[in-house]
Amino acid sequence: MKKIIIIIFILFISTLVIAQNKRFTYEYQFIPDSANISDVKTETMNLDVSADGSKFYSYTVFQADSLSKIELEKQLAATGMINIKADSRKGSVRYSVSKRYPKYEVSLHNRILMDQYKVAETRPIKWKIISEKQKIAEWNVQKAEADFAGRHWDAWFTTEIPIQDGPYKFHGLPGLIVKLEDNTKSHIFTLQGIRNIDSVPSEIFSSKEIAVNLKQYDKIIRDYENDPTKGLKILQSGGITMKMIDDPNNNMKEQEQRQKAGIKKNNNRIELNTVQ
Template sequence: MKILITFTLVMLGIFANAQNKRFTYEYQFVPDSTNVSDLKNEVMNLDVSESGSKFYSYTVYNSDSLMKIDVEKQMAAGGMLNLKSNNRRGLVRYAVTKKYPKYEVFLQNRILRDQYNVSEERPIVWKITSEKLKVGEWMTQKAETDFAGRHWYAWFTTDIPIQDGPYKFHGLPGLMVKMEDQTQSHRFTLKAVKNISSIPKDVFGANEISVNAKQYSKILKDYENDPARGFKQAQMGGAIMVTKDGQSSNIKDQEASIKEKIKKDNNKIELD
């Protein structure tokens, strides 16, 4: 109880005057373990308020926001909708939310037309070392943990007394400024800190399906085994599949394309 009260008082001090915080990270990752030279980059936001945090791709969120504006303009003009898939930017389609002070963790992700809210029940157990490192303007201390099939190194700073970090990670006595797994195929580095008026509420919609990790794993496996199921259902409803250049496309071509993408996305942040 004493720890909880102390944490609450610290959080109230940080968020005095209703100033929410945005921590912007550079996320570098290798999606295909057979092609380690193909390093991807994504701009990720960790938006923190007194009640919790939301971690999501700024690249995806900004792209989707621009697409939404385009759709509204086209509808207002009464013209035909022109939704080009190549206008979408960003590779990290999921988001992670945490609820304070218990740090309940949830992964939000879309599979086909459905949005899922997946509860995370695995604890994160840290080993804090004596090693220090200056990362940017922050003096940090190193910690280690094993999570979801990877060994992780984290550098946290007590100068920012928020027990949060990128993705699902939390529980250190300060914000995680840098994180990377042992293979160095996933790395998060803090690049900027700013005050924000509010956390975006429409990163994911309200119509989410709540599932546990086991249920979500089965849903994901079913999708990977039959990724064209959504196209098949749409075609049964009379929809016509087209490619980016406007040419018609059949289900087999769509399925082959998606399976090839899944095959190359074999180095996910969670291995088990």
């Protein structure tokens, strides 16, 4: 009888927690280039949770893109031209992740060139819960381990927040993931705060997404890395003049070389294997 009461109480508390829209804010520290481990980037990430599911995205990118979109639309309407400053893009994490409850159907959302893709994640995360416990900030947490997408991950979750979710694609533990890091410490997510929100932003994901599987997405990424300026070429062939403010000569070859150099330095991605 006591066990039944406890289970009912846990379910009741879980319902209360998810009944309100919650924002879990994480600090994300990552090393983009494995050859330069002293270059550690930091970005603020939001995990917005509602009764239907969650959205994980860069708060920095979301805010900057919202303002940039308005400005670029004004430029195009007024002059027929788009003036792009090379350093105008704020934030490094351009992808987002969604999870649909109660089955935790996971999708990656990312724009490559001119198209927005929705990539269904079908690889299970097989957790091994460890007896080790500690306290992180005000939360009592327990350790779990898993191998996923070419990395070994350590997670610290708390049953004090009975939401089986966490940063990026990670989920499925008996409580919210408070801290997550791979064994090289190249990617570390740490929960910084929690607050109620009126609603989860609907404009995080495009309404015109192309649904692809993991293998298709892997090929799209490889094709993009071979020709990163293809999007600019398509826009120009359509009659839109693209003017790079920091490149007055508008040299497409030089732009391609710069982008390829940037891609080469981004070799320490969160997924070392995008298929298995």
